[in-house]
Amino acid sequence: MDVSHLLDDLNEPQREAVTAADGHMLVLAGAGSGKTRVLVHRIAWLIQVHHVSPMGLMAVTFTNKAAGEMRNRVARLLNLRPDGLWIGTFHGICHRLLRMHAAEVGLPETFQILDSDDQYRLIRRVIRDMQLDEGEFPARQMQGYINHHKDEGRRPADVDCFDHSFQARQVAIYRHYQDYCERAGLVDFAELMLRTLELLRDHDARRAHYRDRFRHILIDEFQDTNTLQYALVRLLTGPDNRLFVVGDDDQSIYGWRGARVENVAHFSRDFNPAIVRLEQNYRSTATILEAANRVIDHNDQRMGKNLWTEGERGEPIRIFSAYNADEEADFVVARISEWIEQGGRPSETAVLYRSNAQSRLFEQALLREDIPYRVYGGLRFFERAEVKDAMAYLRLLHNPHDDPAFERVVNLPARGIGERTVALVRDHARTLGLSLFQASGELLQGGGFTARAGAAMRAFLGLVEALRSAHADSPLGEAMSAVVEQTELVAWYQSREPADRAEAREENLAELVRAADSFSQPFEDEQAGLSPMASFLAQAALEAGEHQGERWEDCVQLMTLHSAKGLEFPLVFMAGMEEGLFPHQKSIEEPERLAEERRLCYVGMTRAMRQLYICHAESRMLRGQTSFSRPSRFLAEIPAKLTENLRPSLSASPARASAPVADNVGLGLGATVRHARFGIGTVINIEGQGAGARLQVNFESAGPKWLVSAYANLERLA
DNA sequence: GTGCGACGATTTTAG
DNA sequence: ATCGTCGCAC
Numbered sequence: 001m002d003v004s005h006l007l008d009d010l011n012e013p014q015r016e017a018v019t020a021a022d023g024h025m026l027v028l029a030g031a032g033s034g035k036t037r038v039l040v041h042r043i044a045w046l047i048q049v050h051h052v053s054p055m056g057l058m059a060v061t062f063t064n065k066a067a068g069e070m071r072n073r074v075a076r077l078l079n080l081r082p083d084g085l086w087i088g089t090f091h092g093i094c095h096r097l098l099r100m101h102a103a104e105v106g107l108p109e110t111f112q113i114l115d116s117d118d119q120y121r122l123i124r125r126v127i128r129d130m131q132l133d134e135g136e137f138p139a140r141q142m143q144g145y146i147n148h149h150k151d152e153g154r155r156p157a158d159v160d161c162f163d164h165s166f167q168a169r170q171v172a173i174y175r176h177y178q179d180y181c182e183r184a185g186l187v188d189f190a191e192l193m194l195r196t197l198e199l200l201r202d203h204d205a206r207r208a209h210y211r212d213r214f215r216h217i218l219i220d221e222f223q224d225t226n227t228l229q230y231a232l233v234r235l236l237t238g239p240d241n242r243l244f245v246v247g248d249d250d251q252s253i254y255g256w257r258g259a260r261v262e263n264v265a266h267f268s269r270d271f272n273p274a275i276v277r278l279e280q281n282y283r284s285t286a287t288i289l290e291a292a293n294r295v296i297d298h299n300d301q302r303m304g305k306n307l308w309t310e311g312e313r314g315e316p317i318r319i320f321s322a323y324n325a326d327e328e329a330d331f332v333v334a335r336i337s338e339w340i341e342q343g344g345r346p347s348e349t350a351v352l353y354r355s356n357a358q359s360r361l362f363e364q365a366l367l368r369e370d371i372p373y374r375v376y377g378g379l380r381f382f383e384r385a386e387v388k389d390a391m392a393y394l395r396l397l398h399n400p401h402d403d404p405a406f407e408r409v410v411n412l413p414a415r416g417i418g419e420r421t422v423a424l425v426r427d428h429a430r431t432l433g434l435s436l437f438q439a440s441g442e443l444l445q446g447g448g449f450t451a452r453a454g455a456a457m458r459a460f461l462g463l464v465e466a467l468r469s470a471h472a473d474s475p476l477g478e479a480m481s482a483v484v485e486q487t488e489l490v491a492w493y494q495s496r497e498p499a500d501r502a503e504a505r506e507e508n509l510a511e512l513v514r515a516a517d518s519f520s521q522p523f524e525d526e527q528a529g530l531s532p533m534a535s536f537l538a539q540a541a542l543e544a545g546e547h548q549g550e551r552w553e554d555c556v557q558l559m560t561l562h563s564a565k566g567l568e569f570p571l572v573f574m575a576g577m578e579e580g581l582f583p584h585q586k587s588i589e590e591p592e593r594l595a596e597e598r599r600l601c602y603v604g605m606t607r608a609m610r611q612l613y614i615c616h617a618e619s620r621m622l623r624g625q626t627s628f629s630r631p632s633r634f635l636a637e638i639p640a641k642l643t644e645n646l647r648p649s650l651s652a653s654p655a656r657a658s659a660p661v662a663d664n665v666g667l668g669l670g671a672t673v674r675h676a677r678f679g680i681g682t683v684i685n686i687e688g689q690g691a692g693a694r695l696q697v698n699f700e701s702a703g704p705k706w707l708v709s710a711y712a713n714l715e716r717l718a
Numbered sequence: 719g720t721g722c723g724a725c726g727a728t729t730t731t732a733g
Numbered sequence: 734a735t736c737g738t739c740g741c742a743c
Contacts, residue, residue: 063732091733115733134739189733224732257731355729357735377731414719496720542733562730584729600730623728624734725739 003048006041006077010034017276018042019049020244024273026264027246030307031292031606032283032568035246036066039218040073042244046216047078054078057216058086058236060093062224064543066566067092070220083523086214090229091189092542094196098187099528101206105199108185110399110534113541117383118404119143119188125407126177129426136166137173146174150190151226151258153197184403184435193228200235211238222247222267226258230266243271249303250296253562253600255592264303281307281606283568285314288612291638292605298637299595307606316644317612319635325576325620329361331708332573333369335613336556339571346372350557350569352604354582358575359558366556368677376559381545386489386505387512391540393483394516397467398533401435410436413492416456421449437464463487476536477517484509561604572608574601577616578629601634614638647708673697673714675707680717 007015014034017027018041029035043059046052061067067088075082086093095113102109114122123146124139149159156175161167181187187195200207217236219225222245225233237243245267252261260266267273281289289307296302322328336349351362359375366373381387389412395405411417428448429439440457443449449457467486471479484490490509493502516536525535557569561582576582583597605612616631671683681699695707695714707714 065732089733095733113733116731192733254731256729357728411719416719418719544733560730581729586729596730621734719743721743722741723739724741725737727737728735 006044011280013276013278014038018045024243024271026268026273026275028303028305029246029248029278030305032281033278039246040070043074044077052216054085058214059218060090061220064089091192094192096528097196101199104203105195111185111187113538114186114188115541122404123177127173142173145170147190150194151228153228153231197232211241216242218244220246223249223252223261223264224254224259225263226260230263250599251603253596253603255596277305279305279307281309283609287314287642288608291317291642292602294639295634295637296602299598315611317642318644318646320615320646322617325361325617328575328615328617329365333365337369345554346556347554348569349571351573351575352561352564353575354561362558372553372555373558374555376547376563378547380547382540383544384508386508389489390483390509390512393487396464400437400464403436406436410460413488415459421453476519476532480516481513484513561600564607565603568607568609570610573613574604575615577614577632577635579632580629582632672717674717675714
């Protein structure tokens, strides 16, 4: 068979990785070096050249997006149906395994996935039930505590706990939470993997079976694996299995959520893989790459890598020192305007920042200029309150004993079932080992409620029963539609929220009905014996969907540096490059955390294809206070020959001689000028000369503003 | 059960 | 500054 098409457009190291004959492989893939292509071609190579069955390999990623892309590219390259390929996220693959072996790990067939919000609510419930002080044991913190231990593979019994009652009580919360989940058949995200680990660890036959089946295991973004995930990979790897691991230690930016960059080194130690470095970059200019290389060079303990390109040097990296964050935003938006005026598209530009709060000023500035934008972050579709509310009813329709769903909507819309009533139900349920739904039914029958509460509860149980009897076997879309109509959620939001907010919720519910209606069950789920309903519920938890279900417009992209990982844009702005903000204050002290900030900077810089602007402001409002900061140390790590300073930082440059009377555009003190946005004003101050000169103009309506003469586009009036 | 004022926290986030 | 949560008064 002619397989040359699998290698034709690969460079030498890529080819080496794709065609490796035997043994384990570690591919250190720099930013923009074509790692997805290598993974996809490796899979194709295994299937076409080594005659590995598509069912005999497993490819693991961290996001659904990455998994979907890989799946589609493999299917396209090999011209086969994407069904049946075991390509997915750690969570997705573990979920599938657990569905097939639920009984063996002590889970009911109908186990339900808890998303973070459900988990948080449940932990809060547990803490309250234990009558612990929520100030001493905040649910958020306990959630982090529990997940951290699970990510490290520790059950409550494995947690070191001296006799200090504080620690002992933390473990007790973990234990109670876990016990509750066991009884109710609830599985949180980390549990998906921990259970799978236990399945493979404790059931020799299963371990042998899957080792035999998945001879080849490929893992993407290996630097993002946590302890649990690495342990899982090791369990799946027997003497006859082959690991193909792709990662970049320089792009490890998730240490704070449990990722272990040292897993890359451990893998190298534990499995003695061949190592291939992908260092040729197909994305950025030589200037951008050299700058990024020089920055990341300041980190110790790297596996070592140096990006290069055959492409042109490109333009210098432009550094802009703003007086404050408003001016920074104005500057960025002015450059974006120019880009668009010169024929560029808004979607080719991205503004990257360290923390979400920074987006606001850019949004305001873009809004003023009428430039469409999209802010990443915030709630995704299936995380929105109204969607979760309707989904809770759907869950009850599916399984009325779903207690988290019951708790969520028993009084939503408000129907007069207060905390007292619910507490009564919980108590009854706990005493008799019933679900909340059963307990409510019993109390209602036995006259355990007050007249008012009883009537309200009757209405709620009646609603759930009515939905169940009418739609237990209906197509998903019909069931969802009935839920939305009969629960009267829309009227509820309308009655207590501003019209625009309620309208957005209504639209989301309509979208949810559409999503349910058009849901087609994945082939693999069907194979694993799931009902379409169970599939839909699992998918809602495992793939929370897009951040904005809105139109996919041609928009400027606003996002944090973290969410920019994996993306690329012709024109990139890195904003807020200031000590304390980036690197963040909380990371400055510890060397390893500082190193991670530097990797984040490296990630940000390598997003840029053609032009990179780096901005910092001398002052900005932080928590209601004006704060002043020095430029980020990372700026100083970029060689000066690669940069162009658009305006020297005031505080960084020596004191200036007396102000010149005019800049090079010929505007002198007292000149009357017109600005596109601020209107008419008088020049009252001038600093610097040439293109970088700054003018202070006192505008009639907008007041005094500092402007850069080269960018302000001032029209001289007098 | 709802509405409002006080209080506290505020880096990054996929599944 | 701003947002979410909590407790208390209506």
